[in-house]
Amino acid sequence: MGILEVRDVNKSFGGLQALNNVQLNVEEGSVHAIIGPNGAGKSTFLNCLVGRLTPDTGSVTFNGGSLLGITPHEINQAGVARVFQTPEIFGDLSLLDNVIIPTFATRDGSFTLNAWKRADQDWEVREKAEHMLEDVGLIEKKDAIAGSLSRGDKRRLELAMCLVQNPKLLLLDEPTAGMSRADTNNTIDLLKRIGKRGITKIIIEHDMHVVFSLANKVSVMAQGTVIAEGLPEDIKGDPRVQEAYLGGAHL
Amino acid sequence: MITATPRNDLLLMVFFAIAILTMPIWLSPIGAAYPDLLQRFAIYGIFAIGFNLLFGLTGYLSFGHAAFLGVGSYTAVWSFKLLSMSVVPAVLFGVITSGLFAVVIGYISLRRSGIYFSILTLAFAQMSYNLAYSVLTPITNGETGLQLAQEDPRVFDNLFGTAMESGSGIPPTNLFGLEMSGYSGFYFCAVLMIIGFYISMRITRSPFGMMLKAVKSNQNRMSYTGLNTRPYTLAAFVISGMYAGLAGSLLAVTDPLAGAERMQWTASGEVVLMTILGGVGTLMGPVIGAGVIKYFENIFSAFNDDALHEIFSFLPDVLQDGVVAVVGLFVGEGWHLTLGALFVIVVVFLPGGIMEGIGRLSRVFSQKKTIEPTVKTRAQPGE
Ligand SMILES: Nc1ncnc2c1ncn2[C@@H]1O[C@H](COP(=O)(O)OP(=O)(O)OP(=O)(O)O)[C@@H](O)[C@H]1O
Numbered sequence: 001m002g003i004l005e006v007r008d009v010n011k012s013f014g015g016l017q018a019l020n021n022v023q024l025n026v027e028e029g030s031v032h033a034i035i036g037p038n039g040a041g042k043s044t045f046l047n048c049l050v051g052r053l054t055p056d057t058g059s060v061t062f063n064g065g066s067l068l069g070i071t072p073h074e075i076n077q078a079g080v081a082r083v084f085q086t087p088e089i090f091g092d093l094s095l096l097d098n099v100i101i102p103t104f105a106t107r108d109g110s111f112t113l114n115a116w117k118r119a120d121q122d123w124e125v126r127e128k129a130e131h132m133l134e135d136v137g138l139i140e141k142k143d144a145i146a147g148s149l150s151r152g153d154k155r156r157l158e159l160a161m162c163l164v165q166n167p168k169l170l171l172l173d174e175p176t177a178g179m180s181r182a183d184t185n186n187t188i189d190l191l192k193r194i195g196k197r198g199i200t201k202i203i204i205e206h207d208m209h210v211v212f213s214l215a216n217k218v219s220v221m222a223q224g225t226v227i228a229e230g231l232p233e234d235i236k237g238d239p240r241v242q243e244a245y246l247g248g249a250h251l
Numbered sequence: 252m253i254t255a256t257p258r259n260d261l262l263l264m265v266f267f268a269i270a271i272l273t274m275p276i277w278l279s280p281i282g283a284a285y286p287d288l289l290q291r292f293a294i295y296g297i298f299a300i301g302f303n304l305l306f307g308l309t310g311y312l313s314f315g316h317a318a319f320l321g322v323g324s325y326t327a328v329w330s331f332k333l334l335s336m337s338v339v340p341a342v343l344f345g346v347i348t349s350g351l352f353a354v355v356i357g358y359i360s361l362r363r364s365g366i367y368f369s370i371l372t373l374a375f376a377q378m379s380y381n382l383a384y385s386v387l388t389p390i391t392n393g394e395t396g397l398q399l400a401q402e403d404p405r406v407f408d409n410l411f412g413t414a415m416e417s418g419s420g421i422p423p424t425n426l427f428g429l430e431m432s433g434y435s436g437f438y439f440c441a442v443l444m445i446i447g448f449y450i451s452m453r454i455t456r457s458p459f460g461m462m463l464k465a466v467k468s469n470q471n472r473m474s475y476t477g478l479n480t481r482p483y484t485l486a487a488f489v490i491s492g493m494y495a496g497l498a499g500s501l502l503a504v505t506d507p508l509a510g511a512e513r514m515q516w517t518a519s520g521e522v523v524l525m526t527i528l529g530g531v532g533t534l535m536g537p538v539i540g541a542g543v544i545k546y547f548e549n550i551f552s553a554f555n556d557d558a559l560h561e562i563f564s565f566l567p568d569v570l571q572d573g574v575v576a577v578v579g580l581f582v583g584e585g586w587h588l589t590l591g592a593l594f595v596i597v598v599v600f601l602p603g604g605i606m607e608g609i610g611r612l613s614r615v616f617s618q619k620k621t622i623e624p625t626v627k628t629r630a631q632p633g634e
Pocket residue numbers: 013016018036037038039040041042043044045085
């Protein structure tokens with residue numbers, strides 16, 4: 001039994017079958033990579049996990065409970081955090097506030113009328129948030145407005161916002177896109193370090209260097225279906241995968 | 252930008268309280284230091300502070316806040332009629348009743364955001380306005396407005412014999428025997444405004460306030476971060492409605508009657524103007540905006556053609572008539588034209604309102620002293 005079990009998930013947009021009988025089983029504590037060409041349905045699949053989209057048919061079971069029919073905030077409170085393909089951050093707020101907010105959400109739940117204490121004097125929360133910013137290398141910019149960051153920094157900030165929640169399952173949609181080689185390597189190191197904390201991860205990546213440095217298992221998606229699944233070294237040589245990637249230029 | 256440390260907030264609070272309580276002194280050179288106008292500064296200041304808690308923090312623009320102002324007034328007058336001329340129950344019930352109205356209106360309106368939310372709140376306020384004129388006449392006394400009468404029951408006053416005697420007429424509104432007219436009325440409103448300002452500062456700095464800013468910034472991110480945006484926006488809406496109810500009940504405290512026109516869309520629009528003029532999302536802005544608008548309303552609406560002829564009497568007759576005709580459009584009944592022009596100027600040139608103007612000026616002055624790169628100067632977005 002995996003921590004996440006996806007069975008027969010279908011999703012179509014009008015005439016387009018974006019997901020076609022997707023099956024996926026993610027082991028607890030593993031790093032599961034999903035690769036596949038553009039438009040394969042990878043982001044759509046994650047959308048079905050976090051409640052942005054509802055699958056037409058199929059089941060999604062996380063930690064023994066269904067993720068279907070509950071709201072995005074309930075899914076997060078159940079322990080699922082997500083980094084989006086286009087960063088979703090609080091652009092008008094400071095970096096520190098961006099990380100403090102998820103820290104509060106994890107500690108105090110989906111709603112608390114905590115209207116009298118000062119947010120910046122909640123030392124427990126603040127220290128946790130500052131520590132997290134240090135981990136992703138953004139502590140010097142903690143008072144800057146998040147919207148002014150570069151694309152790569154926004155990604156790292158979003159990663160910090162997810163990690164500070166200490167989720168059971170972390171979904172990463174191309175977490176290193178738009179980053180320099182050096183920043184990519186930093187992010188890989190960071191993800192490896194937090195891997196030791198036992199957070200299960202699903203990571204979507206086009207950068208094979210990232211995939212092969214992190215993943216224990218790889219699923220290949222094409223045209224809405226998982227066409228191959230296995231250990232990274234097996235996937236590398238799989239002819240169907242080479243085919244899906246048009247002659248294997250990426251591999 | 253001054254950082255919001257607890258120490259700076261305390262200083263701001265002390266400065267604010269002193270500035271408000273000494274208004275009768277420092278406003279006298281500009282002829283604004285009489286109780287009736289000062290009361291209006293304080294009351295509309297409260298209205299705008301509350302409005303800003305919703306609009307400034309969450310970005311939800313309500314176009315129907317006057318409904319809560321009206322509900323507060325009607326409730327307060329009923330409290331005077333039925334219970335007592337004491338302002339304590341009047342203000343308490345005014346706040347509670349408008350809070351309950353805000354729960355209902357907010358619950359429905361907040362199902363939509365952006366322009367649809369604004370239209371829904373506007374619709375509710377116009378409905379309240381029309382109901383007050385029609386089917387609710389037994390409660391609102393329709394067009395005449397709700398007034399006190401000699402034969403009102405005033406149960407508590409009669410029970411405890413606490414009625415203040417004022418000859419044979421209707422007894423005055425009072426706070427434990429202190430008559431709420433003139434300067435005592437102003438100080439009562441002023442103290443409540445200072446408390447209201449303090450509460451809004453606490454809310455703004457709190458985790459709850461931070462969540463409201465998150466609502467404005469990115470609701471998607473909020474949901475995927477495990478936060479339920481609905482109760483946050485509803486709580487902000489209700490708190491803001493209660494501020495409006497407080498302001499409405501204070502209008503009745505200083506002048507015990509209530510009419511439906513208090514709920515009209517122009518009154519809702521006015522508080523939007525006050526907040527934007529002063530500076531959306533800033534603590535002081537709404538208070539300043541309310542003060543400026545009420546002050547100019549007072550000055551400009553007082554002019555009539557005779558007064559204008561007097562002012563321009565130095566001009567030759569032909570010219571004088573022309574000038575008076577043009578200027579006359581902007582004063583008296585037409586003062587809203589001045590207000591509109593003022594508003595356009597502020598929104599175009601100072602989208603952050605008067606507070607942004609103050610910020611720019613103080614930066615100019617501080618840069619003259621210390622040539623320092625200001626990395627972190629970012630004006631509050633006007634939204
Ligand atoms: N909300 C939507 N409405 C209509 N079509 C959609 C929607 N979201 C995705 N699609 C379509 O579904 C298909 C799968 O898109 P998806 O974003 O999941 O691909 P992807 O594998 O994440 O690609 P990429 O690597 O480019 O991010 C695409 O053809 C896309 O145009």
